[in-house]
Amino acid sequence: MYITITAQKLGGNYSQSSTDFVDYLEKENQGLEQEDIEHFFNQYGDEIDAKEVVKEIDSNTAKLKNREPKFYSITVSPSQSELRKLQNSSEDLKTYTRAIMKDYATSFNREINGKPITVDDIKYFAKIEHQRTFKGTDKQVRENQPFATKILELKNNIRKIEYQQLEGNIKQMKTQIAKLEAEAPHQQNGKRIVQGTKKEGNQSHVHIIVSRKDASNSVSLSPGSKHKASEVEMHGKIVKRGFDRDAFFTKAESSFDKTFGYKRNYAESYKSKKDFIKNPKLYFTTLLGLPASEKAIAFKMLAKSGVPIASIPTNQVQLALKTIRYLKRGVDVAIKSGSIGI
Known part of the structure; x- marks a missing residue:
């Protein structure tokens, strides 16, 4: 699972409308038959029109300044292994989205009218997409x-x-071009992968647009807060503040596993990402200490991401700092492709 939370940002000041972002999310529906169109949805409603999304988000910005984001974007990208666990990508991802938005709400260290924040206080709309294209920054395009x-x-x-x-000699040059096309290291369906090539396989993922203000348009809720969970005195009152991203990512992963009965390998867990960043030695030690069957699956996952498996140390002595530094770059790619992002 890879989840990102991004603040709206379009230039020096924040755009006063969500129109451009909503239009971007509608791109995959172009040219589709009515029954194939993916509509926006929220916690309780389906088939919500894009114009309604723009209206609801744009009208929920009371007292926000020009340089403050009006909304945030959450992208939820299950791995291929996780997607294979789903029976119906669209319906199952709707169920999962509604589950993690409850997790999102409870990750705020805030209260509204003396009560903890619930999903009913969150104004959001989500949309499922089934296609992805290769970007210029992708390894396949770069190589x-x-x-x-x-x-x-x-x-x-x-x-x-x-x-x-x-x-x-034009004929000779065309022969050279054909040879180069065939020799490019990354191919898909017999063709060289370029920027814009559609990725094969199940690429289902979710885009969520969530208002900066709560559903009553009176309280600002920022998942980008620098405060994890704290209290501060304001106007003579003790006010709770902050958003715990670590708690949200942990809950989101757990929600997927519980909802779909998914048995998560250490190599694809959020914990492994944290271990890798904070204590690489612990990461490799844990990896090597997995039961044989789980270790085999973990190594297979890493190999698919281009990690030099033959160079991974096989015992504690080999867990030298030099070895860890050498592997860090390759393992980082695997971690990003299989785990929840920070």
Whole structure:
């Protein structure tokens, strides 16, 4: 599972409308038949129109300044292993979204009218998408780039020859292009992966737009708060403040496992990510101490993410700092692809 929480940000000041973001989330519906369209939903409603989402989010911004975010974006991306556990991607992800938004609410160290925050205090809308495309920052695109550069150069030379600006053998250049296309290290369905290529397999994920203000439009609720959980005196009263991201990510992972009976391997857990960041030695020690069957699954997960498995230390003596530093870069990729993000 990979979950991110991002503040709305469009330039120096924050946009006063959620229109652009909602339009972006509607892109996958273009050209689809009515029965195939994915609608927005919230805790209690389905098939919510995009215009209604914009209206509800934009009208719920009382007393927010221009340089304050009006909403936050939460992206929930289950791993391929987690997606295989779902019976129906759309309906199951709706169920899961509604579960983690309860977790989101209880992760605020706040009270409204003397009562802890519940999901009914959160104004949010969510949408499920089933496609992803490769970005320029993806490993596959980056490692294919040298081949892309040479192919582009050859194509430019062919055009120059056709316009009599350069001399050369077009047939020979086309043969070179075909060879480079085939030699690019990352292919999908027999074609070189480039930026914009649709990723194969189940790519279902959830986008959630959540208002900065509570449902009554009176209290500001920021998951981006620097305060984890604390109390402060304001106007002579003790006020609770803060959002515990660590608690939210832990609860979100647990909610998935309980809801779908998912048996999570250490290598894909949020705990493993924290161990890896804070104490790499503990991470590798725990990895090596797993039961044989679980260790095999963990190594398989890491191998799929490009970690040099042959170099992972096999005993405690080999858990030297130098070895850990060497592996850190590769394991970090695996952690990001299989765990909840911070």
